[in-house]
Each structure stands twice: as C-alpha cells, then as structure tokens.
Amino acid sequence: MTRYVVDPDRSSVSAVARPSLGPGPGATVVAVSGTVDVVADRPSGSITVTLAGDPPARAEIDLADTRAELTADLDPSSPDDALVLRGRTSRAAGAFGLAGPPLLNPTIQISWRLVLAPA
Numbered sequence: 001m002t003r004y005v006v007d008p009d010r011s012s013v014s015a016v017a018r019p020s021l022g023p024g025p026g027a028t029v030v031a032v033s034g035t036v037d038v039v040a041d042r043p044s045g046s047i048t049v050t051l052a053g054d055p056p057a058r059a060e061i062d063l064a065d066t067r068a069e070l071t072a073d074l075d076p077s078s079p080d081d082a083l084v085l086r087g088r089t090s091r092a093a094g095a096f097g098l099a100g101p102p103l104l105n106p107t108i109q110i111s112w113r114l115v116l117a118p119a
Contacts, residue, residue: 004083004116006034006047011114013049017093018107019100027098027108028052036063036085036116043070043085049110057096061089061110083116 008031015027034047043063051057068087093099093106100106 001037001039003119004036004038005119006032006036007082007115007117008032010082011112013110013112013114015049015051016109017098017100018090018109019104027096029110030056032112032114034114035119036114038070038083041070043068047112047114049112051096051098051108053098057098059091059095059108061091063087065089085112085114085116087112 011032013029013032015029017027028051029049030052031050032047034045036043036045036047038044046060046062048058048060066087066089068085071084071086072082088109088111090107090109093108096108098106098108
C-alpha cells in the first residue's frame with residue numbers, strides 16, 4: 001500500500017447543483033483535500049470537498065462509493081509523472097448542509113481530477 005495526499009494547487013473539482021438551488025452561479029468549489037491509499041492500482045480512502053458559502057459547506061466522499069480511476073499524468077509540462085485520480089459522483093444537497101425543495105430531490109454533481117503527491 002502506498003499513501004498519497006491530494007495536491008490542492010494542481011487539482012481541480014467542479015460541482016453543479018441539480019436543480020439549481022437559487023439565483024447565482026450555483027455550487028462553487030473552494031477547496032479539496034484528502035488521503036488516498038493505492039493498493040494494486042486501486043484507490044481507496046476519502047476526499048473532502050468544500051463549497052463556497054457562509055459558513056462553507058463541506059462533505060466527505062468515500063472513494064469506495066465512486067468509480068474513481070487512477071492514471072499516470074503524461075503531461076510534458078508536469079514536473080513529474082504524478083498520479084492522477086479522476087472520478088465523479090453525486091451527493092444529496094443535504095450532505096453539504098444545503099437545502100432545496102425536497103420533492104425535487106436536489107443533488108450536487110461532483111467531478112474531479114486530483115493530482116496525488118506522496119504522503
């Protein structure tokens with residue numbers, strides 16, 4: 001097993017509320033963090049996604065509940081051949097402490113490209 005941490009400066013996460021939870025640009029990701037264990041090219045662990053708000057809305061995502069894929073970053077501009085974890089999932093808006101019309105079953109759809117650094 002090899003342990004990695006998410007490099008927030010080189011990672012990207014997007015979040016979209018379905019349906020929209022109000023006027024404005026919608027869910028905005030302000031931070032991502034987490035620890036990922038890799039065993040035989042299979043990722044496990046969890047990441048924490050933080051959305052903008054007052055107070056910020058945060059939810060932990062267990063990678064076992066997603067179809068996350070681990071690849072080597074072959075970008076020539078990258079300083080190293082970093083491991084990249086790509087995936088997507090959706091969570092109930094309530095997992096982030098966000099409210100919406102319950103009959104519409106509001107969700108936050110999250111997709112990510114996380115660059116992993118050795119822990």
